[in-house]
Amino acid sequence: MKPIITALIALVALSGAAVAQVATPLVSVDWAVANIGKPGIVFLDVRGTLAGASEEDYKRGHIPGAIWTNYLKDGWRNQDGNGTIAQLPNVAVLETLIGDLGIANEDHVVIVPAGGAAIDVGTATRVYWTFKVLGHDAVSILNGGMKAYTAEIDADTKAPLNPIEQGEVKRDPEIFSAELRQDMLLTKTDVTTAWSAGGVMIDNRPYAQFLGITKHGKAKRSGTIPGAHNLPEDWLTENGGVLKDKAGIEKLYKIAGVPTSGKQINFCNTGHWASLGWFASHEILGNKDAKLYDGSMVEWTADPALSVQSAIAQQ
Structure with missing residues (x-):
């Protein structure tokens, strides 16, 4: 292998390791604002029906660059072979789901709940746990979710002070490979x-x-x-x-x-x-x-x- 290619591979590996090292379980609104648009940071909006929010809420306003997933319908949980509902799917299903969202192994995933109730935070912690089970440690939750992110309002315009983007964001598919932590199951x-x-x-x-x-x-x-x-x-x-x-x-x-x-x-x-x-x-x-x-x-x-x-x- 040519030296320059070897060096590039090493650099990518080191950058991914660095992201994983700085991924704390919770991040603040200030941290989120400071990291909007940075390479390797993926905001994953999980607002959904459990919190009374929906994809339309996401489209009306989300953290710039954030992607959205339907926690209830996209395949984060399914019925197992014994008939128990809402269980962890097999690894291949989750690898495809996450990769199709445009998330790679090197990315630091920041999960964004609605932030209105504990059951909604549970959506974020469940997705967080899923990433951990799959061996992906570069994952955090935005503490307080979108409710906290949009809490500060401009006195004149009544609009949130923090940056908001409308519409839908789609990332190019990536390859996401899991390393299952069987001991967590x-x-x-x-x-x-x-x-x-x-x-x-x-x-x-x-x-x-x-x-x-x-x-x-x-x-x-x-x-x-x-x-x-x-x-x-x-x-x-x-x-x-x-x-x-x-x-x-x-x-x-x-x-x-x-x-x-x-x-x-x-x-x-x-x-x-x-x-x-x-x-x-x-x-x-x-x-x-x-x-x-x-x-x-x-x-x-x-x-x-x-x-x-x-x-x-x-x-």
Whole structure:
């Protein structure tokens, strides 16, 4: 190989490594403004129906250069072979999805939620977790999402002070190659083994579902995994879509009786709310032993051999 080609390949590899090194879990609005248009930075707008926003909201105004993906329809989640809905698709599907969006392995992906509610932040954390599972560490979330980005308004024009672009942005397709982190994926057997051994289980669903008052439409039974701690996902944000800081989350964990270190499993119904719980534990608190159970209660309750604890049923 010619020396000049070798040097160029090395330069590209180093630049990609540098991006990965500076990718923090959360970035601020100021950081976003300062990095608009920079090579290797891809803003991925994930506003969608879970937050009451849509593609039309994206087209009316987004961060300049941002691309949009439909979280519910583009293939970020699908039904698995056992009939459990909203699960992680196979690697090839995700590689194609991400590559077709114009995202390459060298890119730093900044996920932009609507920022209006915790469930919307959960969209960002779920996509973030997906990138991490695929071995892509150059990924961040814009803290507060578009709500925070457009919060400052010009007194005269009433328009957002930060740059806004209208219309649709399409990037040329890229080749995205995953390096699957199998250790991040928990099977039902993994979870039952950990649970049987007294492992820490964190239910990130609303309190009513934890008690068994209500349940997901696809869950076969109401209630939770016996012995689980309830730490609702909407505890973890403030002003709708801003993640609480480390000190604030530590206080919440203490209230919920959840340790801030050690092996623990976050679950919900299908791995959406639980991704926010996992993000809080793994990325903000720095507990690298925290994991997400994708199948969650929809898969768990489908197995009659597995116990479910319901406060309502015990009355």
